[in-house]
Amino acid sequence: MPETLIPTAASAVPPRASSIRPPRPTPRSRVVGENSTLLYEGGRNRSLYRVVDGCIVLSQLLDDGRRQITDVLGPGRLFGFTVDGRNIATAETLSIARIEPLGDADLNATNPTVASELKTTLQRMQVHATLLGRKTASEKVASALVELARLFNRTGRNGAPARLGFHLHLTRADLADWLGLTVETVSRCLNRFKREGLIDFSHPKTMRVLDPERLEATAGFTRHRTGDAARP
Amino acid sequence: MPETLIPTAASAVPPRASSIRPPRPTPRSRVVGENSTLLYEGGRNRSLYRVVDGCIVLSQLLDDGRRQITDVLGPGRLFGFTVDGRNIATAETLSIARIEPLGDADLNATNPTVASELKTTLQRMQVHATLLGRKTASEKVASALVELARLFNRTGRNGAPARLGFHLHLTRADLADWLGLTVETVSRCLNRFKREGLIDFSHPKTMRVLDPERLEATAGFTRHRTGDAARP
DNA sequence: GACCTCCGTTGACAGCTGTCAACATCCTCT
DNA sequence: AGAGGATGTTGACAGCTGTCAACGGAGGTC
Structure with missing residues (x-):
């Protein structure tokens, strides 16, 4: 039963029994359950997010149901980029994940860290395009x-x-x-x-x-x- | 006979006979011939460039020669993004093109216009990934x-x-x-x-x-x- | 504990797209 | 103008990958 949008409570989240990598408490970070849709392509959101822990995928859909996962995010990666205020991609958790919202201001990507992440992501996308088209x-x-x-x-x-x-x-x-x-x-x-x-x-x-x-x-x-x- | 790197002279460039869209003179802009390689993937460069007029493609190569064109750029688009100082992609002209170098500072992408272009490009890449993988x-x-x-x-x-x-x-x-x-x-x-x-x-x-x-x-x-x- | 759905695996088969080849056309260079 | 290479088109054929189907097992629900 996938939840929608960002839940504030860590409802179905028993912290892993012998948690090897203790989730470091980050300011304003939230824990999200597995198989939750955090953002919808075309939807609006007012923040960027950083993956603190867990696995999140970005995807797009064709209207006949064909799906393309465009990126797989691990700890440290950012998501929630928008064009004209609309999310570029749908974001879903594939594991229990901890995410940390970044400030509104960063949505403009004028923050050097965010800009750097954008360029890295662009590079990843190009490498993946080569994989998709030529491998x-x-x-x-x-x-x-x-x-x-x-x-x-x-x-x-x-x-x-x-x-x-x-x-x-x-x-x-x-x-x-x-x-x-x-x-x-x-x-x-x-x-x-x-x-x-x-x-x-x-x-x-x-x-x-x-x-x-x-x-x-x-x-x-x-x-x-x-x-x-x-x-x- | 493809030229390499950015030529300063507009050698083989007769301005199109009845030029419908007169190339607006832009500060520091240059005209580059057809089939010129402007940047090499993995190479260094110290500037971003804006396409003023013409058609430029970005590509990556696998070492056995398979090529993937990752983007096709028309007027207004930027190219020359780097990660760790290295070009993400090879850039080639498919037509006589006019390009305008942007300042060093913009390489950091903290300029809002540049950041916006980055996000738009990211979106284009994701749409293209869906095309490559699912169409x-x-x-x-x-x-x-x-x-x-x-x-x-x-x-x-x-x-x-x-x-x-x-x-x-x-x-x-x-x-x-x-x-x-x-x-x-x-x-x-x-x-x-x-x-x-x-x-x-x-x-x-x-x-x-x-x-x-x-x-x-x-x-x-x-x-x-x-x-x-x-x-x- | 029993059922049931989702997920993963495997086989048979087909068809889309790649490979190979031949040829036509266009452009460039001499 | 003629030669030669690059580019584009078309056909025959093959094979990689998709489609369809059946089945087993894991996990979840009642």
Whole structure:
């Protein structure tokens, strides 16, 4: 039963039993349940939000129901950008999440931090466009795993990622909507990767990367770099 | 013979014979020839640029040569955004273009106009992601035609677009790289639309929209709008 | 605890789009 | 004007990915 808009109460939110990463209390931050729609594309809102903890996806819909997830947000990322006062995208939680509203003023994005985030997001979108338009199904799924492993790896961000286990917050359908594929194709790719020893999972969302190098190779990860000539 | 980086001279640039839209002289603006690479992805630059006139595309490359055009820019659009001082995308001219460098300070995007442009671009990228991930070849090509007709229609922007003729600055290969298709598929779609009376072209780049409504219908254009409930 | 829906997996099959090839046309350069 | 390359078109064919279907299992509700 998805809630709508931003609930103020942390109703269905038992703080995780042995909470490994204690949610640091942030000014005005709120906890939101899983599968809540926070913002609707085309709707109005008066604030930007920062993801403090959890996983949030942005999406757009075509009127026949086809969905495209345009971004997957982890801790630190901002969302709620508007054009002409209207939300660019729908925002939904894929996990219990803690979000922190930013002031009205930041809506104008004249805040340097916000502007920087905008540019980073723009870059991410362009990289994802290249994935959507020019990568094969296997490359897409492998790319997604590499990216999500970085975002949500279990070991925290204390230097070396011990074993590349992470919680996949997305369902197969979410992955499909993110990568421009169907559920069946995503499932087939994941299980092939599993058979080939690239990854492993017993529960559908408990992922472990067994062979990072081959996975990244499968992702066709490196973008072409013309860069500038080395300046000696 | 593509030039590299920003040339200061307007070498191969005969100002268009009966120039309908006289290039308004802008402070410090420069004219750049067709098929020039202005910026390289991963390279450094110290300024943003505004497109005063002409057509410029942004692109990314995978290292095996696959290319994705991430945006098509017309008059008024900005480009040259960086992350960590590095260009996000390669920028190339598809026509003789006039560009105007903006000050260093604007690189930080704290200028409200720049910030607004960033948000608009972000929205465009998300709409395009939906196209790349969730539309069929026909829908993609039709969408592209609708968008390019708006961008480059011949009648200027004096209210009603008389007859929807416009100059297609992109080659079939450019269209393919923009839409995530192959040249052959693009060509087949365009010629089918021509047979069906949606569009017409004698020269490959001289496009005319004959049936805007059916073309937009083919584009599957309307995105789902949940909007806000009407407030009586 | 039983039911029931959602989610994930797997197989069979089809069709959209990519691949390969040949050819036409346009443009540039000599 | 002629040569040659880039661009565009069209056909034949293949294969990647989508579609349809069936099934199993997990989680949630009563």
